[in-house]
Amino acid sequence: MQKIVVQGGLPLRGEVRISGAKNAVLPILCAGLLADAELVVRNVPNLHDVKTTLRLLAELGCGITLDDSFTIRIDPTRVRNHDHVAPYELVKTMRASVLVLGPLLAKFGAAEVSLPGGCAIGSRPVDQHIKGMQALGADVVVEHGFIKARAKRLKGARVVFDMVSVGATENVLMAAILAEGRTVLENAAKEPEIVDLAECLVAMGARIEGAGSDRIVVEGVERLGGGEHAVVADRIEAGTFLVAAAMTGGAITATHARPDTMGVVLDKLREAGAALECGEDRIQLEMRGRPRAVNITTAPHPAFPTDMQAQFMAMDCIADGVGVINETIFENRFMHVQELLRLGADIRVEGHTAIVRGVESLSGAPVMATDLRASASLVLAGLVASGETTIDRIYHLDRGYENIEAKLSGLGARIRRID
Ligand code: EPZ
Numbered sequence: 001m002q003k004i005v006v007q008g009g010l011p012l013r014g015e016v017r018i019s020g021a022k023n024a025v026l027p028i029l030c031a032g033l034l035a036d037a038e039l040v041v042r043n044v045p046n047l048h049d050v051k052t053t054l055r056l057l058a059e060l061g062c063g064i065t066l067d068d069s070f071t072i073r074i075d076p077t078r079v080r081n082h083d084h085v086a087p088y089e090l091v092k093t094m095r096a097s098v099l100v101l102g103p104l105l106a107k108f109g110a111a112e113v114s115l116p117g118g119c120a121i122g123s124r125p126v127d128q129h130i131k132g133m134q135a136l137g138a139d140v141v142v143e144h145g146f147i148k149a150r151a152k153r154l155k156g157a158r159v160v161f162d163m164v165s166v167g168a169t170e171n172v173l174m175a176a177i178l179a180e181g182r183t184v185l186e187n188a189a190k191e192p193e194i195v196d197l198a199e200c201l202v203a204m205g206a207r208i209e210g211a212g213s214d215r216i217v218v219e220g221v222e223r224l225g226g227g228e229h230a231v232v233a234d235r236i237e238a239g240t241f242l243v244a245a246a247m248t249g250g251a252i253t254a255t256h257a258r259p260d261t262m263g264v265v266l267d268k269l270r271e272a273g274a275a276l277e278c279g280e281d282r283i284q285l286e287m288r289g290r291p292r293a294v295n296i297t298t299a300p301h302p303a304f305p306t307d308m309q310a311q312f313m314a315m316d317c318i319a320d321g322v323g324v325i326n327e328t329i330f331e332n333r334f335m336h337v338q339e340l341l342r343l344g345a346d347i348r349v350e351g352h353t354a355i356v357r358g359v360e361s362l363s364g365a366p367v368m369a370t371d372l373r374a375s376a377s378l379v380l381a382g383l384v385a386s387g388e389t390t391i392d393r394i395y396h397l398d399r400g401y402e403n404i405e406a407k408l409s410g411l412g413a414r415i416r417r418i419d
Contacts, residue, residue: 004391004405006382007414008364011250014411018238018257019045019402020231023307024193026096027170028200028231029053032062032074033103034177035204037226039074044231045402046070048395052094056086060100079108088114088145094399095119098126098147099167102175105138105149113147120371122330128165132172135159136179156181156220164189164300169216170197176218177206185216191301192232192261200229233258233281236307236373237401239265242285243311244380244408246274247318251286252411259283264304268294272315293321293358298329310336310377316356317345318384323356336374339367343378343385364389372400379404383413 020043030053032039044050054064054072063075084104091097095116104111116124130140130147135158138151156179159172169189174197176183188194190212198211204227207219238257245252246269259266259278266276266283272291277284293316298306306329316323317340327333334354337347342365346357364387369375375397382389391397394417397404405415 001392002394003418004379004394004397005416005418006379006389006391008362008383008385008387008389010383010412010414011248012245012252012383012408012411012413013250015253015255016241016407016411017255018233019043021045021193021196021234021236022047022049022400023166023191023236024196025050025231026053027099027174027193027197028229029057029072029074030099030103031174031197031201031204032057032076033060033079033100034107034174034224035076035226036223037077039076039204039226040228041072041074042228042230044070044072045234047402048399049094049096052090053096056090056097056100059087059090060084060104084108084111086113091116095124096167098129099171099174101129101133101147101149102171102173105133105151106154106175106178109151109153111149115142115145115147120335121333126168128161128163128168129171132159132161132168133175136172136175136183154179156183156218158184158186160186161188163187166191166194169194173198173208173216173218174201176220177201177224179218179220181220183218183220185218186214188214188216189300190214192235192258196232200227203227203229232261235261235265236305238262238283239308240311240376240380240401241407241411242269242274242283243315244383245285245411246272246287246291247315247380247384249287249289250411252284254283256281257283263302265308268296268304268312272319291315291319293319293323293356295324297326300329306330306333307373309333310373311380313337313347313354313356314340314377314380316358317347317381318362319358321358323358325354325356327352335370336377339370339374339378340381342367343381343389345381361386363387366390366392369393369396372396376401379408379415383408
């Protein structure tokens with residue numbers, strides 16, 4: 001089992017290149033199943049979850065080729081016309097595998113996808129995904145741990161989601177592309193990753209209006225050609241590095257970024273006392289002295305992203321003042337609290353609220369990663385803790401961050417991976 005060892009106390013300085021967004025590239029790769037020709041995806045991040053998705057697509061019969069610049073070519077023309085099964089072994093390691101459901105159903109009229117099951121941060125149901133497929137005319141049964149869906153041809157419909165769901169919006173959007181007639185998605189998620197997926201689908205010949213708003217209208221088409229798309233920058237990776245720089249009192253520039261997708265996160269960093277300069281694809285941050293504590297309430301985009309909650313909690317741990325953090329999206333996304341307490345933080349959890357009282361300094365210790373963003377918050381805390389912090393189970397980290405220790409080392413951090 002690999003670990004990461006961080007030596008705290010050094011301000012981060014320099015430039016870091018932001019990779020393509022994990023939460024955009026995963027649905028975009030699945031969208032390749034909808035096409036009759038090759039889809040070329042550029043700016044793909046080198047992540048474990050990307051490799052898992054490619055394995056799943058290959059198992060379904062897609063031809064996959066990787067260029068050295070991590071450009072991926074998906075050839076869906078050899079996908080078999082039968083047994084479209086996303087097996088439990090793959091789905092249990094990555095919930096986003098459920099995103100092959102919509103494309104398989106729309107293109108081949110049948111799909112069997114293992115129920116993803118829960119994960120550390122919550123039960124993660126897929127009832128809205130199923131509701132959307134049924135609204136489009138699919139017969140869906142859930143048995144023996146599988147979602148089994150069938151449909152001669154999907155028919156456009158009006159789908160009103162009971163709650164805002166990124167994955168359900170993406171899955172049903174992809175299913176609607178090849179449905180007959182018009183589909184209207186109401187109460188749709190508005191995340192930038194959905195806009196990016198829609199841009200890729202339109203490049204392939206789809207007809208979509210309103211992506212990025214809570215009402216998306218799709219005019220079904222007969223077929224989808226191939227296409228080419230460069231994945232949007234990862235706003236969560238960028239936010240993670242900016243918080244790291246703010247915590248360490250450093251000055252960094254994030255390049256190949258998309259500040260226009262990060263409004264509320266950048267505002268919160270300013271509120272904490274960071275000086276920010278944004279260009280079209282770059283973000284400069286400088287923090288003098290100790291951050292001020294900030295209050296956070298997570299909610300669907302454009303409100304504060306739940307995927308940045310753990311990172312800002314780490315900053316509040318050493319900030320001046322008390323920060324109150326409300327997690328409204330997932331029922332168990334405070335797994336990092338216990339580990340931050342081991343580093344000397346002062347945090348009290350009451351239900352979905354964490355009250356963080358900033359301390360002068362944290363002290364390094366062995367800690368354990370529990371989920372992707374919790375792992376990131378432990379690395380950030382290690383960057384400021386006195387002495388050495390060792391983070392175990394860092395396979396969580398590798399799911400969503402490309403070479404995080406290389407990028408942090410490039411900014412002057414003393415961080416290394418050990419077996
Ligand atoms: C996506 O997960 C992201 N993952 C998550 O990022 C992110 O935290 C989440 O959106 C919220 O922004 C990917 O894009 C691959 P949801 P998703 O459906 O789609 C409930 C990371 O760290 N819900 O928007 O699974 C659900 O339980 C990951 O990069 C239902 O009840 O999230 C949750 O409470 C973690 N029924 C809420 O909605 C459903 O059918 C939002 O979930 C679907 C969701």
